[in-house]
Each structure stands twice: as structure tokens, then as C-alpha cells.
Amino acid sequence: MVGENSPFAELPVGPLQEKATAACTSCHEARIIVQQRLSKAAWTKEMDKMIKWGAEVDSKDRDGLIHYFSTSFGPDQATYEAPRTAAHASPKVRLKGKH
Amino acid sequence: MGSRREFLRTASAGALADLTSKTLLGAAAGQATISVPGKEGLIVRSYRFLDLETPVEYMTDWITPIPHFFVRNHMFEPAEIDAKEWTLGIGGEVDKPLSLTLADLAKIPVYSVTNTLECAGNGRSQQSPRVPGIQWGKGAVGNARFSGPSLKSLLEKAGVKDTAKHVVFRGSDVVPGKVPPFIRSIPIEKAMDVDTLVATHMNGAALTPHHGYPARVITPGWAGAASCKWLTQITVQDKPADGNFMLPGYRMPNQPVKPGEAVKPEDTHSVTGLAVKSLIAGPIDGAKLKPGSQVVRGVAWAGEADITRVEVSTDGGASWNLAQLGKDQAKYAWRLWSYPWKPARSGDYTILSRATDSQGRVQPDAAVWNPSGYFYDACDQVKVYVQA
Numbered sequence: 050m051v052g053e054n055s056p057f058a059e060l061p062v063g064p065l066q067e068k069a070t071a072a073c074t075s076c077h078e079a080r081i082i083v084q085q086r087l088s089k090a091a092w093t094k095e096m097d098k099m100i101k102w103g104a105e106v107d108s109k110d111r112d113g114l115i116h117y118f119s120t121s122f123g124p125d126q127a128t129y130e131a132p133r134t135a136a137h138a139s140p141k142v143r144l145k146g147k148h
Numbered sequence: 149m150g151s152r153r154e155f156l157r158t159a160s161a162g163a164l165a166d167l168t169s170k171t172l173l174g175a176a177a178g179q180a181t182i183s184v185p186g187k188e189g190l191i192v193r194s195y196r197f198l199d200l201e202t203p204v205e206y207m208t209d210w211i212t213p214i215p216h217f218f219v220r221n222h223m224f225e226p227a228e229i230d231a232k233e234w235t236l237g238i239g240g241e242v243d244k245p246l247s248l249t250l251a252d253l254a255k256i257p258v259y260s261v262t263n264t265l266e267c268a269g270n271g272r273s274q275q276s277p278r279v280p281g282i283q284w285g286k287g288a289v290g291n292a293r294f295s296g297p298s299l300k301s302l303l304e305k306a307g308v309k310d311t312a313k314h315v316v317f318r319g320s321d322v323v324p325g326k327v328p329p330f331i332r333s334i335p336i337e338k339a340m341d342v343d344t345l346v347a348t349h350m351n352g353a354a355l356t357p358h359h360g361y362p363a364r365v366i367t368p369g370w371a372g373a374a375s376c377k378w379l380t381q382i383t384v385q386d387k388p389a390d391g392n393f394m395l396p397g398y399r400m401p402n403q404p405v406k407p408g409e410a411v412k413p414e415d416t417h418s419v420t421g422l423a424v425k426s427l428i429a430g431p432i433d434g435a436k437l438k439p440g441s442q443v444v445r446g447v448a449w450a451g452e453a454d455i456t457r458v459e460v461s462t463d464g465g466a467s468w469n470l471a472q473l474g475k476d477q478a479k480y481a482w483r484l485w486s487y488p489w490k491p492a493r494s495g496d497y498t499i500l501s502r503a504t505d506s507q508g509r510v511q512p513d514a515a516v517w518n519p520s521g522y523f524y525d526a527c528d529q530v531k532v533y534v535q536a
Contacts, residue, residue, distance in 0.1 A: 056182040056195040076223075076324035078196040084283040095280050103325025124278055134200060135181040136189040137215075 058083050065110070065117045072106045072114070073099070082122065084129040089119040186356060188215040193282050197221040198358065202287035207429040207447045210476040210484055211262070212290035214351055219358045220267050220288060222330050222393075224322035226357075226378050234362050236302075236346070240316070240384035243307030250362055253348060256297035256305075261343050261368050262478040264291045264449040268371035268398060268419050271515070271524030277408050279521040286427050286528070289449075291482050294366045296347035299382075300340045308336070308384060315339040316383040317365050317376035332398070333389035334367055334374050338420075343368050343480070346379060368480040369452035371419045371522070373398050394418060400518055407517040422451030423525040424511055426458055426485070426503035433530040442489045444471070446528070449482035450505035457504040460487040464498035465513070465527075471501070494536035502527045 058080035060069050073082060087095065093115050100106050106114060182192050190200040200219040202212070231250050239245040267288035269281050282288075303315070316333040323329045338344060345366040348355060355361040360377030367374035373393065388394055399416035426448035431437055444462070448455045454477075459468040474484030491497060504510045515526040 054180065056192070076327070078194060080192070081194045081197075081282070084193065085280055086278040086283075087280055088277075091280060102327045128273070129283070130179065131191050131193060131201075132179045133181050133203075134184040134187045134190045134192060 061117075061121045063117060063121075065113055068110055069114055069117060072104050072110075075105075076103065080129075080131070082118065084131070085118075085122050086124050086126055086128075087119070087122065088124055089115065092118045092122075186215060186358070187219065190216070190218065191285065191287065193284065197223055198225065199282050201284055202290055204286050204427055204429050204446075205432050207287075207427060208445065208484070210291060210474065210481070211351060212292055214292075214353075214356060214359070217290040217292060217350075217359065218267070218288050220282075220372060222321065223324055223327060226320040226322055228357070229320065229362055229378065231362055234380075236363060236379060236382065238302060238306045238382045238384075240382075241309040241312045241386060242303070242384050243309065244305075246302075246306050248302070250348070253297055253346065253363065256301050258295050259298050259342065259345055260293055260295040261345055261347075261366060262291065262293045262481040263366055263368040264289060264422075264480060264482040265366075265372050265375065266422055266425075266449070268373055268522040269520070271526075272521035274524050274526070275515065275517055275521045277517075279519060281521055288372075289427075289447075289482075291447075291449075292350050293352070294345055294347040295349040295352075296345045296363065296366075298342050299344045299346050299365065300342055302346060302382070303339065303384065306384075308340075311386045312336050312384045313386045314384075314388045316381075316385055316389040317379060318381040318383070319360070319364070319376045320378040320380050328392035330376070330393050331389050331391050332373055332376065332393050333385070334370070336384075338367060338370070338374075369421050371398070371422060373419065388418070397520075398522070399520070400522055404516050405518065409519075411519055419522060421453075422449065423523045424448075424450040424453065424455070424503050424505040424507075424509045425525050426501040426511060426528055428499060428501050428528045428530050431499070431530060431532050433532075435530075435532045437491075437532055437534045439494060439534055439536065440490065442491065443486050444489050444499055444501075445484070445486040446501055447482045448473075448485055448501070448503040450503065450507070450509070452480070453505040453507040453509065454479070455483045455503055456506050458483070458485040459502045459504075460489075461500040461502070462489055462491070462497055465500050468502065491534045494534050497532050497534060499530050499532060500527045 057078040060079045193199040202218045206216045236248045270288035273283040314333040347366045363379045364377045398419045401411045428446040448458045458471040471485040471487040502511045511527045515524045
């Protein structure tokens with residue numbers, strides 16, 4: 050499971066969390082998913098594209114997963130707040146001279 | 149950005165005065181940062197694959213320092229490439245297929261191009277209705293000096309046949325699952341432009357792995373997807389490249405479509421040159437400003453065209469004022485701009501920026517929606533509050 054200090058985002062808690070994590074994060078992390086704000090029709094299209102590109106989804110889970118993503122990441126959800134990479138303690142980086 | 153606005157409203161006035169310039173503001177207050185060596189304070193759109201965005205408040209330098217330069221990856225970066233083992237193949241519709249080493253490239257005269265590189269999907273999160281893809285804010289853009297031999301010199305070395313119409317690039321990205329590889333092409337005319345490079349250096353140093361070490365294409369003034377990283381193969385053809393990242397990927401509708409409407413692939417064309425755009429680097433959206441003189445500043449660029457004018461409105465678009473353009477300029481590079489502003493009263497202000505270019509293009513009030521969320525180019529906008 051992803052921990053508190055992990056650089057990866059987590060999928061929302063729910064009965065399908067584990068299944069979705071297994072199917073969807075073998076190639077890319079969950080942050081790509083959690084930032085989306087799509088209608089159910091658009092989620093359906095994306096899921097089918099991901100399955101075509103190698104996501105292993107049991108056909109009996111497909112509808113449940115579409116519902117899981119549509120309700121968690123529909124168009125009316127608040128914007129996902131992304132974290133930042135660490136900044137160094139040194140003064141603001143400035144380039145000097147010609148490059 | 150609700151929690152960020154809350155953070156700004158409760159912070160002290162003194163500290164806020166710095167916000168428009170150098171202070172790094174964390175994302176949601178209290179959110180932990182993620183370590184990416186060599187990349188400082190960038191917004192993590194994805195850690196795996198790595199997609200990092202430049203906060204607009206960093207866009208105050210003409211040349212974007214590497215630690216602040218955005219990173220865009222469709223898939224996995226290659227494992228460490230051995231410079232001594234690396235070769236670049238050139239084949240297809242050429243008289244003499246070649247295999248060049250880095251040492252071979254170093255013997256060819258070097259060109260430098262200062263290029264504003266922008267992801268086609270920059271600004272996507274602002275499209276309405278929302279579309280799938282990396283939800284970039286405003287900062288998938290940066291300006292750097294790229295150096296290396298012209299692609300033209302390499303193609304001439306191989307001898308381009310009359311049948312040559314397109315030049316295909318393949319890089320060493322590691323392709324996951326059954327994802328199609330990232331292969332794209334550009335037309336021969338753009339490939340033979342002396343400013344199109346096989347770059348080995350960025351801002352005076354060798355390309356870093358995130359930016360395509362040891363060599364990448366730089367197709368200046370075009371969407372970033374035309375600038376293949378970790379270049380390994382150039383193939384000259386009589387037709388464009390096949391594959392997902394040419395069709396249906398990276399295409400714009402030939403005619404504007406209604407927001408939310410589907411578009412048939414035959415009614416689209418490949419993305420090429422960037423649109424005219426401007427961004428406000430400061431004050432930042434949601435800032436609480438002390439009364440008195442302010443400076444509105446930012447960047448503006450126009451792909452293959454030049455910026456001729458940047459205008460700023462501090463009254464939500466009712467009236468516009470000419471901004472001053474920065475002195476640094478180069479073909480394909482953005483211009484810095486600034487506008488001194490003394491708000492007449494305290495209260496809320498909506499500040500807009502609007503760029504015009506040498507082709508007569510002007511930023512629109514609203515971007516033309518498209519299903520992929522490419523080329524978001526509406527006038528930039530920030531909302532600020534001037535204290536009494």
C-alpha cells in the first residue's frame with residue numbers, strides 16, 4: 050500500500066480500491082487518474098482505451114470500475130491539488146551570462 | 149485552488165508582499181513535497197510517468213533554468229544511456245544510410261536556437277467541458293537555449309532523395325504494456341529548416357536525462373511533441389509516420405466544434421506551430437496586495453511568429469493598456485513583459501493579459517474547445533485583492 054511519504058497518489062477508499070489499483074497502476078501511478086474530471090461517457094471511453102493498451106480488467110468488473118471512477122472523479126468534483134517537488138534551501142536559481 | 153486562497157488570506161501582509169516574486173508557495177497548505185533531484189518546486193502532475201509543471205511565478209527569467217524547466221513524458225524514461233555506446237541511425241529515403249555516434253555529431257558545426265518549448269496540452273485543465281489527459285495548469289512551457297548540429301546537416305550527409313516528404317523520429321522511451329510507442333514525424337520542409345536541430349546541449353550543458361540525453365530533436369516553434377527526446381532513429385519517408393501519436397493523437401479539428409462534440413479523425417490535422425499566448429507571472433491568482441505601485445509581469449510567445457504587442461487589463465477586460473516588452477528576444481523565444489500599475493482603490497481586481505503576433509493573430513477571450521484539450525490560448529487571467 051502507498052504510505053504517507055510516498056510520491057504516489059492513492060485511489061479512493063472503497064470496495065473496488067484494491068482491484069482498481071492492481072489494474073490501473075502497473076504502468077502509471079494513480080495521480081494521472083485522480084486529476085481527471087470526466088463524465089461517465091468519457092470515463093467509459095478512457096477505460097476501454099486503457100484496456101486496449103494493456104490494463105488487465107475482468108469483464109465483470111468493468112461497469113463497477115466505470116462507476117467508481119465516474120463518481121469519484123466526475124466533472125463537479127473539486128480540483129485536485131497537486132504537490133510540488135522539493136525546493137532547495139539555496140537562493141533562487143538564476144543563470145548568469147550567455148548560454 | 150480553494151485551500152491555496154485560504155492560505156493567502158490568512159498569511160501576514162509582510163510575507164505576502166514577497167509572493168509575487170521569489171517565495172515558493174507550497175500547493176495545498178501542509179502538503180508534503182516530493183523529491184525529484186534536479187527539479188525544484190515544480191508541480192507534480194504525475195510522478196510515474198514523470199510530468200512536472202513550472203509554476204507561473206517562476207516565469208520571470210528569459211532563460212528558464214533547468215531546475216525550473218517543465219518535464220513531460222508519455223511513458224518511461226530510458227535507463228541510463230552510455231554515451232560511448234549510443235548511436236543515431238538515419239535511414240529510409242536517403243542515398244546513404246548512416247549510423248552516427250556522439251563523437252560524430254560533435255564534429256558537425258553547431259547551431260544554437262533559443263526556443264520556447266510548450267506542450268500541446270498546456271492549459272488543458274482550463275478547457276470547459278473538461279477533457280481527458282494530463283491536467284496541466286499554465287506551466288507546461290519554458291524557454292531554453294538548445295545547441296547541436298542542424299538536422300539539415302545530418303540529412304544532407306545521408307543524401308535526401310526526391311521521394312522524401314516526411315521525417316520520422318523514434319526515441320528510446322521504454323514502452324509499457326501494449327501502449328503504442330511514441331513515434332512522430334514532421335514534414336521535410338520543417339526538417340530541412342536550418343533551425344531544426346538534433347540538440348545535445350540545453351542552456352550550455354549536456355541535456356539531462358529528463359530532457360532527452362544524449363540527443364533530441366528540437367523543432368522550434370512547434371508543439372513539444374515534435375521534439376522527440378532520447379533520439380535514436382531518423383527515418384525519411386514519402387508519407388507521415390503511422391501510429392497512435394500521429395492519429396488520433398496530436399490532432400486538431402479542421403473546423404471549430406461545439407464544446408463536448410466528437411470529431412472524426414478525417415476532419416482533423418496534425419498539430420504544428422504553437423499559438424500566440426501570454427501568461428501573467430505576477431501577481432499570482434488569489435494574491436492579496438498592499439496598496440500602492442505594483443508591477444504586472446509575465447511572458448508571451450507565438451511559436452514561429454514574433455510577439456508584436458502585449459496588452460494588460462486591470463478591469464476585467466473593459467480597457468487595455470500597452471505593456472513594455474523585455475529587451476531579450478530571439479526567433480522562437482518568448483518575450484518578457486511588464487506593466488506598472490497603481491490601483492486607484494482597494495478591493496477585487498481581475499487582471500488579463502493579451503498578446504498579438506507578427507502574423508496578426510491575437511489571443512481570444514475564450515479558447516476554441518477541442519476534444520484533446522490542445523492549444524488552450526485564451527487571454528490569461530488572475531484575480532487579486534488590493535488591501536486598503
